[in-house]
């Protein structure tokens with residue numbers, strides 16, 4: 528059973544379930560999702576609807592700490608693929624959730640160049656700042672415990688090591704600027 532779909536993803540055939548909220552039927556009779564979310568099958572009504580995971584338990588807990596990997600950097604926003612995880616107090620569901628860090632939420636100071644703060648492939652720890660229905664959860668890395676916890680050299684994939692406030696590649700000797708967490712390289716992970 529599909530537990531997370533993106534807009535346009537096929538959920539099932541219309542003969543199996545009819546589209547409810549957040550779903551539609553295409554010309555071929557396939558039921559597809561209008562939004563990113565979790566399909567819910569109602570066998571009594573024989574319908575399937577898709578609800579945004581922002582309403583699922585856990586994800587809308589503002590202030591919660593989340594972990595993920597940077598997969599895209601735009602001029603004002605860093606997009607992070609969040610990892611599903613569960614602790615005694617927090618549950619982040621479902622897999623495939625994306626969070627966004629706005630340039631103004633990276634650090635306390637004004638950030639001029641977003642590319643000097645994160646790199647694609649970096650592992651980050653962030654805090655959920657705000658959840659707006661139907662949008663990506665907005666994350667913040669303001670504070671010393673938040674930011675990059677592990678990064679690799681974009682040229683040779685060597686794990687970068689910390690050198691003061693910078694990251695350094697022991698192989699090609701290049702230096703990189705990042706918004707790093709205080710425990711970069713040996714992060715405390717959730718339990």
Ligand SMILES: [Zn+2]
Pocket residue numbers: 680681682683684685696697698699700701
């Ligand atoms: Zn390198």
